[in-house]
Amino acid sequence: MKxxxxxxxxxxxxxxxxxxxxxxxxxxQLTRYAGASGDFNPIHQDQEFARAAGMGGxxxxxxxxxxxxxxxxxxxxxxxxxxxxxxRFAALVRLKDIVTCKGRVLAKSSKDDVHLVELxxxxxxxxxxxxVTGKATLALPAHE
Amino acid sequence: MKxxxxxxxxxxxxxxxxxxxxxxxxxxQLTRYAGASGDFNPIHQDQEFARAAGMGGxxxxxxxxxxxxxxxxxxxxxxxxxxxxxxRFAALVRLKDIVTCKGRVLAKSSKDDVHLVELxxxxxxxxxxxxVTGKATLALPAHE
Numbered sequence: 001m002k003x004x005x006x007x008x009x010x011x012x013x014x015x016x017x018x019x020x021x022x023x024x025x026x027x028x029q030l031t032r033y034a035g036a037s038g039d040f041n042p043i044h045q046d047q048e049f050a051r052a053a054g055m056g057g058x059x060x061x062x063x064x065x066x067x068x069x070x071x072x073x074x075x076x077x078x079x080x081x082x083x084x085x086x087x088r089f090a091a092l093v094r095l096k097d098i099v100t101c102k103g104r105v106l107a108k109s110s111k112d113d114v115h116l117v118e119l120x121x122x123x124x125x126x127x128x129x130x131x132v133t134g135k136a137t138l139a140l141p142a143h144e
Numbered sequence: 145m146k147x148x149x150x151x152x153x154x155x156x157x158x159x160x161x162x163x164x165x166x167x168x169x170x171x172x173q174l175t176r177y178a179g180a181s182g183d184f185n186p187i188h189q190d191q192e193f194a195r196a197a198g199m200g201g202x203x204x205x206x207x208x209x210x211x212x213x214x215x216x217x218x219x220x221x222x223x224x225x226x227x228x229x230x231x232r233f234a235a236l237v238r239l240k241d242i243v244t245c246k247g248r249v250l251a252k253s254s255k256d257d258v259h260l261v262e263l264x265x266x267x268x269x270x271x272x273x274x275x276v277t278g279k280a281t282l283a284l285p286a287h288e
Contacts, residue, residue, distance in 0.1 A: 036180035067207040086230020
């Protein structure tokens with residue numbers, strides 16, 4: 001795969017980025033995510049703890065789902081191009097869920113040599129329920 | 145540590161949350177983050193690749209820094225309370241950097257039984273340069 005191959009001129013308002021499918025979510029991924037992020041909150045690891053906390057059981061770190069959305073963006077446009085990312089955590093992601101990340105171009109703008117695209121982004125589970133919704137701003141290279 | 149022990153009434157506009165210090169960032173953490181997130185972009189793993197891509201060398205996943213900010217919030221208020229999080233990626237995080245995450249309460253509001261606090265959040269490196277800036281909205285429990 002080559003990075004940064006999407007150019008500003010080739011993107012149109014309304015375009016969708018390639019969907020990124022993640023899952024089924026397994027406990028080991030949440031455990032690995034704890035180790036990598038340093039967030040060892042047992043609510044993501046321990047069913048009894050999560051039930052006692054009133055959450056009905058373990059759920060994925062919100063930042064893991066947000067990271068999936070970010071990866072859909074960087075797979076499309078390269079890692080250096082994401083300027084802003086904001087999301088609302090709309091629903092919990094549970095073990096065995098399959099999370100599909102999508103995005104659609106809302107607007108384009110250029111100022112001097114900076115070419116920005118604004119996207120609506122979201123992630124949905126296997127029942128089509130949105131688990132994350134938000135917006136992102138990316139800088140894309142222009143031809144030449 | 146107990147989660148969800150911060151109550152709405154105990155928070156005042158202008159309060160700062162406890163800072164969370166992460167680092168020094170090591171390559172192995174970026175490699176672990178790749179495995180946990182599924183984002184294996186070599187720009188975070190391979191110095192030669194990152195230099196060839198014009199990035200001057202390996203840098204941390206933006207989502208890792210954003211995750212640090214989220215952890216500062218969830219350490220303070222519990223994992224279930226983060227409703228919204230939006231950030232701008234202001235500067236790259238490099239190997240050996242130390243990232244300190246901070247937040248300050250901007251506003252409080254209540255509607256029915258939902259008690260929200262809005263915070264300014266940011267992360268800075270060991271030179272005091274902001275690497276991430278943004279805003280978060282959290283729901284906090286009220287006393288009785």
